[in-house]
Amino acid sequence: MIELVHLNKSYDSKPVLRDVNMTIERGKITVIIGRSGCGKSVLLKLILGLIKPDKGQVFVEGQEITTMGQEEIYKIRRKFGMLFQNAALFDSMTVEENMALPLIEHSDLPYDVIKKRVQEKLSMVGMPEVKDLKPAELSGGMRKRVGLARALMMEPEIVLYDEPTTGLDPIMADVINNIVIGFNENLGITSIVVTHDMGSVYKIADRVAMIQRGIVLFDGTPDALKKTKDPVVRQFIEGKAEGPIKINREIIYTRKEQEEKLL
Amino acid sequence: MRMIYFVLHIIGKKALKFISESGGAFILVGKSLRSLSHLYKDRRLVIEQMLEIGVRSLPLVVTVGIFTGAVSAWQAAYQFQGILPLSYVGPATSKVIFIELGPVLTALVLAGRVGASIAAELGSMKVTEQIDALETLAIDPIRFLAMPRIVAATTMMPILVIFADFIALFGAFLVINMLLHVSAETFFNGVKSYFQVYDVISGLLKALVFGATTSIAGCYIGFQTSGGAEGVGRSTIKAFVVSSALILMNDYILAMFLF
Numbered sequence: 001m002i003e004l005v006h007l008n009k010s011y012d013s014k015p016v017l018r019d020v021n022m023t024i025e026r027g028k029i030t031v032i033i034g035r036s037g038c039g040k041s042v043l044l045k046l047i048l049g050l051i052k053p054d055k056g057q058v059f060v061e062g063q064e065i066t067t068m069g070q071e072e073i074y075k076i077r078r079k080f081g082m083l084f085q086n087a088a089l090f091d092s093m094t095v096e097e098n099m100a101l102p103l104i105e106h107s108d109l110p111y112d113v114i115k116k117r118v119q120e121k122l123s124m125v126g127m128p129e130v131k132d133l134k135p136a137e138l139s140g141g142m143r144k145r146v147g148l149a150r151a152l153m154m155e156p157e158i159v160l161y162d163e164p165t166t167g168l169d170p171i172m173a174d175v176i177n178n179i180v181i182g183f184n185e186n187l188g189i190t191s192i193v194v195t196h197d198m199g200s201v202y203k204i205a206d207r208v209a210m211i212q213r214g215i216v217l218f219d220g221t222p223d224a225l226k227k228t229k230d231p232v233v234r235q236f237i238e239g240k241a242e243g244p245i246k247i248n249r250e251i252i253y254t255r256k257e258q259e260e261k262l263l
Numbered sequence: 264m265r266m267i268y269f270v271l272h273i274i275g276k277k278a279l280k281f282i283s284e285s286g287g288a289f290i291l292v293g294k295s296l297r298s299l300s301h302l303y304k305d306r307r308l309v310i311e312q313m314l315e316i317g318v319r320s321l322p323l324v325v326t327v328g329i330f331t332g333a334v335s336a337w338q339a340a341y342q343f344q345g346i347l348p349l350s351y352v353g354p355a356t357s358k359v360i361f362i363e364l365g366p367v368l369t370a371l372v373l374a375g376r377v378g379a380s381i382a383a384e385l386g387s388m389k390v391t392e393q394i395d396a397l398e399t400l401a402i403d404p405i406r407f408l409a410m411p412r413i414v415a416a417t418t419m420m421p422i423l424v425i426f427a428d429f430i431a432l433f434g435a436f437l438v439i440n441m442l443l444h445v446s447a448e449t450f451f452n453g454v455k456s457y458f459q460v461y462d463v464i465s466g467l468l469k470a471l472v473f474g475a476t477t478s479i480a481g482c483y484i485g486f487q488t489s490g491g492a493e494g495v496g497r498s499t500i501k502a503f504v505v506s507s508a509l510i511l512m513n514d515y516i517l518a519m520f521l522f
Contacts, residue, residue: 045395048398048399050395050398050399070403074401074403075401077398077399077400077401078401080399081399082396082399084392084395084396085392086391086392088391088392088393088395088396089393089396090388090393090396091387091388091391091393101400101402102400102401102402105400105401105402106401154400
């Protein structure tokens with residue numbers, strides 16, 4: 001279980017997350033939605049301990065990670081797998097080397113056993129024959145699936161997905177959604193998915209949280225999300241330009257802010 | 264008044280940035296030194312970097328070396344006209360090569376070949392989240408990426424300078440023998456009689472420091488990269504400029520201590 005308690009994070013004195021409180025339940029798929037730049041990816045980085053909050057605490061399995069040193073946090077991170085938006089595969093390595101790396105670093109397993117595990121995980125994401133290719137030779141969808149397979153190499157309890165379907169065609173997006181559901185149902189993995197793909201939300205989510213301007217505006221089931229009367233949430237889930245979220249005003253606000261910074 | 268405030272504000276901001284960046288670079292050095300305990304485990308990474316930084320830089324070092332020797336011999340001969348006999352061109356050129364030109368010119372050229380390429384590689388890893396990916400795999404990026412590069416550059420730079428020194432000496436010999444018609448015997452006797460091991464050692468010590476500073480600057484600037492492809496371009500140039508400046512500054516400081 002992961003608990004976020006009164007989390008606050010700012011960049012250049014601009015608040016990104018404001019008093020975020022959330023509990024991520026074990027074995028469930030929690031989806032975090034919100035507009036681009038609303039703080040979703042920052043939230044994932046805080047959960048992983050990649051950045052520290054200005055205020056507040058993050059508890060992973062009851063352990064507070066915000067005050068931990070590097071060695072302790074590395075131990076906690078072995079419980080996690082992460083799929084990055086662009087997969088973040090290491091360019092200079094083949095798919096097999098990418099996937100073998102965490103096991104080479106953290107285990108004493110012989111390379112033959114590691115190779116078998118690489119093959120097993122690649123088969124789980126439906127890509128058994130790409131181990132000798134370099135990331136540059138893979139399409140966007142293939143890269144994401146290899147990224148997913150790499151995230152599973154350490155057999156994590158929790159997997160974080162940063163916009164797993166962004167930039168993919170609808171069929172490949174559905175393949176990724178099915179893989180996420182499969183990991184959850186077959187391996188009992190706790191999943192935290194950051195996305196603004198509403199199709200994915202309704203297909204995979206056990207629970208949805210919406211962040212708007214750094215605040216958790218909605219937290220509930222996908223059914224409750226569909227029925228909500230909150231006009232801001234409705235505008236987002238229906239994908240409407242008109243509504244309480246003023247796009248143009250935000251742009252002017254940002255420019256004004258930049259001008260103030262320059263002065 | 265407003266103008267003074269504005270100028271002070273800019274100076275203060277720059278000073279704070281300089282202090283913070285210097286502090287960041289020292290932290291990187293400290294963490295890299297601590298990672299040396301993994302040197303044996305990470306020997307494959309270090310050897311790969313030695314190949315990249317050392318062996319693959321050889322063609323460039325040979326080119327720079329031969330022309331450095333040739334031009335310094337030619338210009339020494341020009342300056343000696345009517346003052347000293349040409350038999351002194353060999354010893355004078357060899358001294359300046361071992362003490363100054365070999366290490367400094369090799370390091371300056373490698374500031375582009377090594378410092379800038381480290382910054383570009385780590386910078387593009389940073390903006391494509393590959394550094395974050397290492398962190399999430401519980402792999403320390405400083406141990407995995409910076410330490411092997413710093414160790415490789417620090418050890419390979421003196422070796423490259425030895426190559427550059429002797430290639431430059433050969434370049435000088437070609438000019439002195441073939442164009443200035445000084446016999447090989449006179450050239451080598453002159454070089455031998457004025458040769459001091461300390462000159463070579465001081466040059467190699469300089470190379471060691473230049474190798475370390477170039478790679479540390481490349482790694483630090485690479486890790487600080489932000490802003491996509493444009494940011495990577497900025498970091499690459501910054502690494503080259505900072506490395507070159509640090510080489511010249513360190514050259515002066517070391518000269519004060521060594522000679």
